[in-house]
Protein backbone atom coordinates (compact mmCIF):
# COMPACT_ATOMS: atom_id res chain seq x y z
CA UNK A 617 0.00 0.00 0.00
CA UNK A 618 1.42 3.38 -0.96
CA UNK A 619 1.73 6.14 1.63
CA UNK A 620 -1.06 8.06 -0.14
CA UNK A 621 -3.37 5.02 0.07
CA UNK A 622 -2.48 4.53 3.71
CA UNK A 623 -3.34 8.17 4.44
CA UNK A 624 -6.61 7.84 2.62
CA UNK A 625 -7.52 4.74 4.58
CA UNK A 626 -6.64 6.29 7.95
CA UNK A 627 -8.05 9.73 7.38
CA UNK A 628 -11.30 8.48 5.95
CA UNK A 629 -11.63 5.97 8.76
CA UNK A 630 -11.29 8.74 11.36
CA UNK A 631 -13.50 11.07 9.31
CA UNK A 632 -16.47 8.72 9.30
CA UNK A 633 -17.49 9.97 12.74
CA UNK A 634 -18.12 13.45 11.45
CA UNK A 635 -21.53 12.62 10.13
CA UNK A 636 -23.36 14.96 7.84
CA UNK A 637 -26.23 12.81 6.64
CA UNK A 638 -27.31 10.36 9.31
CA UNK A 639 -30.77 8.92 9.21
CA UNK A 640 -31.44 9.91 5.64
CA UNK A 641 -29.73 7.16 3.77
CA UNK A 642 -28.38 4.13 5.50
CA UNK A 643 -26.84 2.54 2.44
CA UNK A 644 -23.16 2.26 3.23
CA UNK A 645 -20.50 0.88 0.96
CA UNK A 646 -19.17 -1.80 3.25
CA UNK A 647 -16.01 -2.45 1.32
CA UNK A 648 -15.05 1.23 1.39
CA UNK A 649 -16.16 2.72 4.72
CA UNK A 650 -14.73 6.07 3.75
CA UNK A 651 -17.35 6.57 1.12
CA UNK A 652 -20.96 6.83 2.20
CA UNK A 653 -24.07 7.40 0.23
CA UNK A 654 -25.53 10.78 0.95
CA UNK A 655 -28.80 12.25 -0.20
CA UNK A 656 -28.88 14.69 -3.03
CA UNK A 657 -31.62 16.01 -5.22
CA UNK A 658 -33.03 13.17 -7.27
CA UNK A 659 -31.24 10.29 -5.54
CA UNK A 660 -28.15 9.29 -3.68
CA UNK A 661 -24.56 10.24 -4.31
CA UNK A 662 -21.30 8.78 -3.06
CA UNK A 663 -19.59 11.13 -0.67
CA UNK A 664 -15.94 10.88 0.29
CA UNK A 665 -15.79 11.85 3.94
CA UNK A 666 -12.20 12.58 4.87
CA UNK A 667 -10.00 14.51 7.28
CA UNK A 668 -7.28 16.90 6.21
CA UNK A 669 -5.32 16.24 9.42
CA UNK A 670 -5.85 13.14 11.52
CA UNK A 671 -4.61 14.47 14.82
CA UNK A 672 -5.70 17.35 16.97
CA UNK A 673 -4.06 19.57 19.54
CA UNK A 674 -7.38 19.91 21.37
CA UNK A 675 -8.60 17.39 23.86
CA UNK A 676 -12.39 17.17 23.64
CA UNK A 677 -13.38 14.29 25.87
CA UNK A 678 -15.86 12.71 23.45
CA UNK A 679 -13.90 13.04 20.24
CA UNK A 680 -12.68 10.03 18.28
CA UNK A 681 -10.26 12.19 16.31
CA UNK A 682 -8.54 13.11 19.54
CA UNK A 683 -8.38 9.44 20.38
CA UNK A 684 -7.43 8.17 16.96
CA UNK A 685 -4.29 10.31 16.88
CA UNK A 686 -3.83 9.05 13.35
CA UNK A 687 -0.77 11.19 12.79
CA UNK A 688 -1.41 11.39 9.07
CA UNK A 689 -2.04 14.57 7.17
CA UNK A 690 -2.81 15.42 3.57
CA UNK A 691 -1.40 18.46 1.91
CA UNK A 692 -4.02 20.37 -0.09
CA UNK A 693 -2.37 19.26 -3.33
CA UNK A 694 -2.37 15.59 -2.30
CA UNK A 695 -5.94 15.62 -1.14
CA UNK A 696 -7.22 17.44 -4.23
CA UNK A 697 -5.38 15.00 -6.52
CA UNK A 698 -6.59 11.98 -4.57
CA UNK A 699 -10.21 13.09 -4.65
CA UNK A 700 -10.08 13.99 -8.34
CA UNK A 701 -8.75 10.52 -9.14
CA UNK A 702 -11.56 8.87 -7.17
CA UNK A 703 -14.06 11.17 -8.84
CA UNK A 704 -12.72 10.38 -12.32
CA UNK A 705 -12.91 6.66 -11.54
CA UNK A 706 -16.55 7.04 -10.51
CA UNK A 707 -15.78 6.24 -6.87
CA UNK A 708 -16.93 9.53 -5.35
CA UNK A 709 -19.47 12.13 -6.43
CA UNK A 710 -18.91 14.58 -3.61
CA UNK A 711 -16.44 15.57 -0.91
CA UNK A 712 -17.04 16.26 2.77
CA UNK A 713 -13.84 17.69 4.19
CA UNK A 714 -13.19 18.13 7.89
CA UNK A 715 -10.06 18.13 10.01
CA UNK A 716 -8.49 17.82 13.39
CA UNK A 717 -6.71 20.96 14.50
CA UNK A 718 -3.23 19.58 14.08
CA UNK A 719 -1.53 22.94 14.41
CA UNK A 720 -3.13 26.35 14.74
CA UNK A 721 -6.67 26.84 13.48
CA UNK A 722 -5.68 29.36 10.80
CA UNK A 723 -3.17 27.01 9.16
CA UNK A 724 -5.68 24.17 9.03
CA UNK A 725 -8.46 26.40 7.69
CA UNK A 726 -6.10 27.62 4.96
CA UNK A 727 -5.41 24.00 4.04
CA UNK A 728 -9.12 23.23 3.85
CA UNK A 729 -9.87 26.28 1.71
CA UNK A 730 -6.87 25.68 -0.53
CA UNK A 731 -8.04 22.13 -1.18
CA UNK A 732 -11.42 23.47 -2.27
CA UNK A 733 -9.79 26.10 -4.48
CA UNK A 734 -7.57 23.50 -6.13
CA UNK A 735 -10.58 21.31 -6.89
CA UNK A 736 -12.50 24.17 -8.44
CA UNK A 737 -9.48 25.32 -10.46
CA UNK A 738 -9.16 21.76 -11.77
CA UNK A 739 -12.73 22.01 -13.06
CA UNK A 740 -14.47 19.99 -10.36
CA UNK A 741 -18.05 21.30 -10.21
CA UNK A 742 -19.59 18.68 -7.90
CA UNK A 743 -20.69 18.76 -4.28
CA UNK A 744 -18.19 20.18 -1.82
CA UNK A 745 -18.86 20.49 1.90
CA UNK A 746 -16.17 22.24 3.96
CA UNK A 747 -16.12 22.13 7.73
CA UNK A 748 -15.43 25.39 9.56
CA UNK A 749 -13.27 24.86 12.64
CA UNK A 750 -13.94 26.42 16.05
CA UNK A 751 -12.11 29.75 16.24
CA UNK A 752 -11.75 30.12 12.44
CA UNK A 753 -11.05 33.59 11.05
CA UNK A 754 -13.92 35.47 9.41
CA UNK A 755 -11.94 35.86 6.18
CA UNK A 756 -11.32 32.08 6.01
CA UNK A 757 -15.02 31.41 6.53
CA UNK A 758 -15.80 33.75 3.65
CA UNK A 759 -13.22 32.02 1.46
CA UNK A 760 -14.66 28.60 2.33
CA UNK A 761 -18.15 29.84 1.42
CA UNK A 762 -16.85 31.11 -1.91
CA UNK A 763 -15.71 27.67 -3.10
CA UNK A 764 -18.05 25.28 -1.26
CA UNK A 765 -21.65 24.20 -1.80
CA UNK A 766 -22.14 23.95 1.90
CA UNK A 767 -20.21 24.90 5.04
CA UNK A 768 -20.86 23.92 8.64
CA UNK A 769 -19.58 24.36 12.14
CA UNK A 770 -20.53 21.86 14.82
CA UNK A 771 -22.24 23.27 17.88
CA UNK A 772 -21.92 19.86 19.60
CA UNK A 773 -23.72 20.62 22.89
CA UNK A 774 -26.73 22.77 23.80
CA UNK A 775 -25.04 25.32 26.07
CA UNK A 776 -21.71 26.76 27.18
CA UNK A 777 -21.87 24.87 30.47
CA UNK A 778 -22.60 21.57 28.78
CA UNK A 779 -19.85 21.97 26.20
CA UNK A 780 -17.44 23.21 28.85
CA UNK A 781 -17.91 19.98 30.80
CA UNK A 782 -16.60 17.87 27.90
CA UNK A 783 -14.51 20.26 25.78
CA UNK A 784 -13.01 22.90 28.03
CA UNK A 785 -10.62 24.24 25.37
CA UNK A 786 -13.39 25.50 23.12
CA UNK A 787 -15.15 28.70 24.11
CA UNK A 788 -18.80 28.11 23.22
CA UNK A 789 -19.70 31.75 22.79
CA UNK A 790 -16.58 32.92 20.97
CA UNK A 791 -15.13 29.90 19.16
CA UNK A 792 -18.41 28.41 18.08
CA UNK A 793 -21.43 30.70 18.26
CA UNK A 794 -19.58 33.79 17.05
CA UNK A 795 -18.18 31.72 14.18
CA UNK A 796 -21.64 30.44 13.48
CA UNK A 797 -22.81 34.02 13.01
CA UNK A 798 -20.05 34.46 10.45
CA UNK A 799 -20.93 31.19 8.75
CA UNK A 800 -24.56 32.33 8.45
CA UNK A 801 -23.41 35.70 7.14
CA UNK A 802 -21.14 34.12 4.51
CA UNK A 803 -23.59 31.45 3.33
CA UNK A 804 -27.04 32.30 4.69
CA UNK A 805 -29.01 29.63 2.88
CA UNK A 806 -26.63 26.65 2.89
CA UNK A 807 -25.01 26.06 6.24
CA UNK A 808 -25.60 23.28 8.74
CA UNK A 809 -24.59 22.27 12.23
CA UNK A 810 -24.46 19.15 14.36
CA UNK A 811 -25.34 18.24 17.94
CA UNK A 812 -23.96 15.19 19.70
CA UNK A 813 -27.03 13.99 21.59
CA UNK A 814 -26.26 12.82 25.12
CA UNK A 815 -22.62 13.93 25.12
CA UNK A 816 -22.84 16.06 28.27
CA UNK A 817 -25.69 14.53 30.22
CA UNK A 818 -28.02 17.22 28.92
CA UNK A 819 -31.79 16.84 28.89
CA UNK A 820 -33.83 16.81 25.70
CA UNK A 821 -35.54 19.96 26.87
CA UNK A 822 -32.14 21.71 26.94
CA UNK A 823 -31.50 20.53 23.40
CA UNK A 824 -34.94 21.80 22.41
CA UNK A 825 -34.14 25.29 23.71
CA UNK A 826 -30.85 25.24 21.79
CA UNK A 827 -32.48 24.02 18.57
CA UNK A 828 -35.13 26.75 18.71
CA UNK A 829 -32.45 29.35 19.25
CA UNK A 830 -30.48 27.98 16.31
CA UNK A 831 -33.41 28.18 13.88
CA UNK A 832 -34.30 31.65 15.17
CA UNK A 833 -30.82 33.17 15.25
CA UNK A 834 -28.63 31.65 12.51
CA UNK A 835 -31.21 29.65 10.54
CA UNK A 836 -29.12 26.61 9.56
CA UNK A 837 -30.44 24.72 6.55
CA UNK A 838 -30.68 21.85 8.95
CA UNK A 839 -29.29 20.43 12.15
CA UNK A 840 -27.79 16.93 12.30
CA UNK A 841 -28.12 14.84 15.43
CA UNK A 842 -25.63 12.10 16.18
CA UNK A 843 -26.01 9.79 19.15
CA UNK A 844 -23.06 9.98 21.52
CA UNK A 845 -20.90 6.87 21.50
CA UNK A 846 -18.52 6.15 24.36
CA UNK A 847 -15.24 5.21 22.75
CA UNK A 848 -12.51 3.24 24.46
CA UNK A 849 -9.55 5.39 25.38
CA UNK A 850 -11.56 8.58 25.86
CA UNK A 851 -12.34 10.08 29.27
CA UNK A 852 -16.02 9.32 28.56
CA UNK A 853 -15.43 5.63 27.83
CA UNK A 854 -17.48 4.52 30.84
CA UNK A 855 -20.52 6.60 30.03
CA UNK A 856 -23.47 4.80 28.48
CA UNK A 857 -23.97 5.23 24.75
CA UNK A 858 -26.91 7.33 23.73
CA UNK A 859 -29.48 4.96 22.24
CA UNK A 860 -29.89 5.41 18.48
CA UNK A 861 -33.64 5.96 18.92
CA UNK A 862 -32.99 9.22 20.80
CA UNK A 863 -31.20 10.78 17.83
CA UNK A 864 -33.94 9.40 15.56
CA UNK A 865 -36.64 11.08 17.69
CA UNK A 866 -34.67 14.30 17.40
CA UNK A 867 -34.82 14.11 13.62
CA UNK A 868 -38.58 13.64 13.87
CA UNK A 869 -38.97 16.55 16.27
CA UNK A 870 -36.75 18.71 14.09
CA UNK A 871 -39.03 18.00 11.12
CA UNK A 872 -42.01 19.24 13.14
CA UNK A 873 -40.21 22.47 13.91
CA UNK A 874 -38.44 23.12 10.62
CA UNK A 875 -40.74 21.74 7.94
CA UNK A 876 -44.13 21.57 9.61
CA UNK A 877 -43.52 24.80 11.52
CA UNK A 878 -45.41 23.57 14.55
CA UNK A 879 -45.55 26.17 17.31
CA UNK A 880 -42.71 25.34 19.77
CA UNK A 881 -45.11 26.11 22.62
CA UNK A 882 -47.22 23.14 21.56
CA UNK A 883 -44.22 20.87 21.20
CA UNK A 884 -43.20 21.57 24.76
CA UNK A 885 -45.70 19.03 26.01
CA UNK A 886 -44.04 16.07 24.34
CA UNK A 887 -41.30 16.13 27.01
CA UNK A 888 -41.83 14.33 30.30
CA UNK A 889 -41.40 15.93 33.73
CA UNK A 890 -37.66 15.24 33.65
CA UNK A 891 -37.35 16.97 30.28
CA UNK A 892 -36.80 13.76 28.31
CA UNK A 893 -38.22 12.53 25.04
CA UNK A 894 -40.06 9.23 25.00
CA UNK A 895 -39.22 6.63 22.38
CA UNK A 896 -42.41 7.41 20.44
CA UNK A 897 -43.12 9.47 17.36
CA UNK A 898 -43.42 13.05 18.68
CA UNK A 899 -46.13 13.78 16.13
CA UNK A 900 -48.33 11.01 17.55
CA UNK A 901 -47.80 12.34 21.08
CA UNK A 902 -48.69 15.82 19.86
CA UNK A 903 -51.87 14.55 18.20
CA UNK A 904 -53.10 12.81 21.33
CA UNK A 905 -55.90 14.77 22.89
CA UNK A 906 -56.21 17.26 20.04
CA UNK A 907 -59.60 15.91 18.91
CA UNK A 908 -60.59 15.16 15.33
CA UNK A 909 -59.91 17.47 12.41
CA UNK A 910 -62.52 18.30 9.78
CA UNK A 911 -60.72 17.48 6.55
CA UNK A 912 -62.88 19.84 4.52
CA UNK A 913 -62.42 22.95 6.62
CA UNK A 914 -59.24 22.50 8.68
CA UNK A 915 -56.39 24.96 8.26
CA UNK A 916 -53.10 23.79 6.79
CA UNK A 917 -51.60 24.02 10.26
CA UNK A 918 -54.22 21.69 11.76
CA UNK A 919 -53.90 19.22 8.89
CA UNK A 920 -50.15 19.10 9.47
CA UNK A 921 -50.70 18.03 13.07
CA UNK A 922 -52.43 14.85 11.90
CA UNK A 923 -50.13 11.77 11.85
CA UNK A 924 -49.69 10.59 8.25
CA UNK A 925 -50.19 14.06 6.72
CA UNK A 926 -47.04 15.94 5.79
CA UNK A 927 -46.58 19.31 4.07
CA UNK A 928 -47.07 17.86 0.58
CA UNK A 929 -50.19 15.93 1.66
CA UNK A 930 -51.68 18.97 3.41
CA UNK A 931 -51.13 21.08 0.29
CA UNK A 932 -52.74 18.39 -1.85
CA UNK A 933 -55.82 18.33 0.40
CA UNK A 934 -56.11 22.13 0.30
CA UNK A 935 -55.80 22.14 -3.48
CA UNK A 936 -58.30 19.34 -4.06
CA UNK A 937 -60.95 20.61 -1.69
CA UNK A 938 -61.33 23.82 -3.69
CA UNK A 939 -63.29 21.76 -6.19
CA UNK A 940 -64.62 18.80 -4.22
CA UNK A 941 -65.77 17.59 -0.84
CA UNK A 942 -63.90 14.73 0.79
CA UNK A 943 -66.43 12.14 1.89
CA UNK A 944 -64.27 9.42 3.38
CA UNK A 945 -60.81 8.07 4.04
CA UNK A 946 -60.99 6.41 0.65
CA UNK A 947 -61.05 9.85 -1.02
CA UNK A 948 -57.92 10.80 0.86
CA UNK A 949 -56.21 7.54 0.06
CA UNK A 950 -56.90 8.17 -3.61
CA UNK A 951 -54.79 11.35 -3.45
CA UNK A 952 -51.91 9.61 -1.68
CA UNK A 953 -52.60 10.34 2.01
CA UNK A 954 -51.41 7.62 4.42
CA UNK A 955 -54.79 7.00 5.94
CA UNK A 956 -53.62 4.16 8.16
CA UNK A 957 -51.93 6.73 10.40
CA UNK A 958 -54.46 9.51 9.93
CA UNK A 959 -57.68 7.52 10.40
CA UNK A 960 -58.33 8.20 14.07
CA UNK A 961 -57.81 11.93 13.76
CA UNK A 962 -60.05 12.89 10.83
CA UNK A 963 -63.75 13.64 10.41
CA UNK A 964 -65.92 14.25 7.36
CA UNK A 965 -68.85 16.21 8.89
CA UNK A 966 -71.10 16.44 5.83
CA UNK A 967 -71.22 12.65 5.84
CA UNK A 968 -72.44 12.74 9.44
CA UNK A 969 -74.84 15.60 8.79
CA UNK A 970 -76.50 13.69 5.95
CA UNK A 971 -76.84 10.58 8.11
CA UNK A 972 -78.39 12.65 10.90
CA UNK A 973 -80.81 14.47 8.68
CA UNK A 974 -82.07 11.62 6.52
CA UNK A 975 -84.48 10.07 9.07
CA UNK A 976 -86.16 13.45 9.58
Ligand code: SF4
Nearest residue numbers: 672674676679682716
Ligand atom coordinates in the same frame (compact mmCIF):
# COMPACT_ATOMS: atom_id res chain seq x y z
S1 SF4 B 1 -11.34 20.22 18.25
FE1 SF4 B 1 -12.59 18.88 16.99
S2 SF4 B 1 -11.16 17.35 16.19
FE2 SF4 B 1 -10.13 18.36 17.90
S3 SF4 B 1 -10.53 17.07 19.69
FE3 SF4 B 1 -12.13 18.65 19.65
S4 SF4 B 1 -13.86 17.77 18.49
FE4 SF4 B 1 -12.01 16.52 18.10
